[in-house]
Amino acid sequence: MKVAVIGAGIAGMACVHELERYGIESVIFEQKKQSGELFDHSAATLEMFTRPYDPLEYLMSDFNISIKPLQNLNSIIMNSPSKKETVKGNLGYLILRGQHYPSVETQLYSSIKSKVYFNTRADYSQLAREYDHVVVANGQHDITMTMGLWSTIYQTHIIGANVLGEFDVNTMIMWINTRFAKSAYAYLTPMEKNRAFLGLVVPNSTPDQAREYWKLFWEIEKHPWDIVYEAMVQHSSGSVYPHQIENILLAGTAGGFLEPFLGFGMLSSVQSGVLAGRAIATGKKYEDLLLQLKEDMKHSLVFRELLASLGNAEMDRLVAALGTPGIKQFVYNTNIDLVRITTAMVGKIRKYLHITNREG
Numbered sequence: 001m002k003v004a005v006i007g008a009g010i011a012g013m014a015c016v017h018e019l020e021r022y023g024i025e026s027v028i029f030e031q032k033k034q035s036g037e038l039f040d041h042s043a044a045t046l047e048m049f050t051r052p053y054d055p056l057e058y059l060m061s062d063f064n065i066s067i068k069p070l071q072n073l074n075s076i077i078m079n080s081p082s083k084k085e086t087v088k089g090n091l092g093y094l095i096l097r098g099q100h101y102p103s104v105e106t107q108l109y110s111s112i113k114s115k116v117y118f119n120t121r122a123d124y125s126q127l128a129r130e131y132d133h134v135v136v137a138n139g140q141h142d143i144t145m146t147m148g149l150w151s152t153i154y155q156t157h158i159i160g161a162n163v164l165g166e167f168d169v170n171t172m173i174m175w176i177n178t179r180f181a182k183s184a185y186a187y188l189t190p191m192e193k194n195r196a197f198l199g200l201v202v203p204n205s206t207p208d209q210a211r212e213y214w215k216l217f218w219e220i221e222k223h224p225w226d227i228v229y230e231a232m233v234q235h236s237s238g239s240v241y242p243h244q245i246e247n248i249l250l251a252g253t254a255g256g257f258l259e260p261f262l263g264f265g266m267l268s269s270v271q272s273g274v275l276a277g278r279a280i281a282t283g284k285k286y287e288d289l290l291l292q293l294k295e296d297m298k299h300s301l302v303f304r305e306l307l308a309s310l311g312n313a314e315m316d317r318l319v320a321a322l323g324t325p326g327i328k329q330f331v332y333n334t335n336i337d338l339v340r341i342t343t344a345m346v347g348k349i350r351k352y353l354h355i356t357n358r359e360g
């Protein structure tokens, strides 16, 4: 059996890792000269979304993928327009992204043996004629859309920068404020003691509007840091069905596995990539293997709709609530499956935050 994978990103390399476990020959086509974003950043993975499992232990036990984090995430400082709360605990991990070791891309690349054709832009329909299976893991929705399988849920621009300053390497900072982030958020994740990634996610905006919001973010928050590199990326969460047409399987962002709440997709890209490989190797239905992951995306959408319905007053109430002992205990110091409980309690949460009839 011959398998072609489009994209040496997270989903593509995770897929090949799984295929290799079954002894299946595969090749990857990657349009860049190396895998990984052109700019370094550190990505968060939060334990509260993978309970009752530790995110990285879960990847190892169920997906055979080992990822070494940059550092543990022990503290998150949450800022709303006029409130600030710090939550502490074993909150998850920060993981390096980009082309430099120990980025997740360099870790995955060194874990596979298959041939990667760099500087090669692949054409999925041609590959589908030449190979037994093609896995589209190109980190975008263009191919999925051409196949008529994509409908957009949520579109954002992320403006991000590498900033220099002094940082606690175990602490992430988040800001919610409709003035600069609309219904999304901004965040800072450290890479080293003196270098961090500062990102602003702006939903439903043009690139020029996103730049205006970025300026406003710096003006309002008066950040003391120096920018060394700035970049903007478009991000789309979408709903995809089915995930396989004939011999073509869709994984990672191309398969709709960028969750709409925070725009996280690292874990779900690993998972969908491995499951695509597993479906090919075992003959099981890919759509069936994806059930849990598709369920996770639905829960994330409920969180997105909740956040999109908040104004700044409610955001203040939300952040203040995070500081109360009962909620702190519930959210951060237990192993309760927060996501499922919260989605079941959305009506009560809206009432608590005094959200009336405003829609997101």
Ligand SMILES: Cc1cc2nc3c(=O)[nH]c(=O)nc-3n(C[C@H](O)[C@H](O)[C@H](O)COP(=O)(O)OP(=O)(O)OC[C@H]3O[C@@H](n4cnc5c(N)ncnc54)[C@H](O)[C@@H]3O)c2cc1C
Pocket: 006, 007, 008, 009, 010, 011, 012, 029, 030, 031, 032, 035, 036, 041, 042, 043, 044, 045, 120, 121, 122, 123, 137, 138, 139, 140, 158, 160, 199, 233, 251, 252, 253, 254, 257, 258, 263, 264, 265, 266, 267, 269
């Ligand atoms: C700034 C930023 C911050 C983020 N922060 C987080 C975070 O904190 N936590 C989190 O979980 N997620 C985060 N994400 C999301 C996460 O990065 C993505 O969900 C994940 O990378 C998607 O993996 P993928 O394999 O689908 O695509 P990618 O990792 O993007 O890989 C796709 C690869 O395909 C290649 N390619 C594209 N088209 C072709 C073609 N036609 N032929 C050959 N190669 C092609 C690309 O060059 C690329 O290498 C962030 C994303 C960005 C941009």
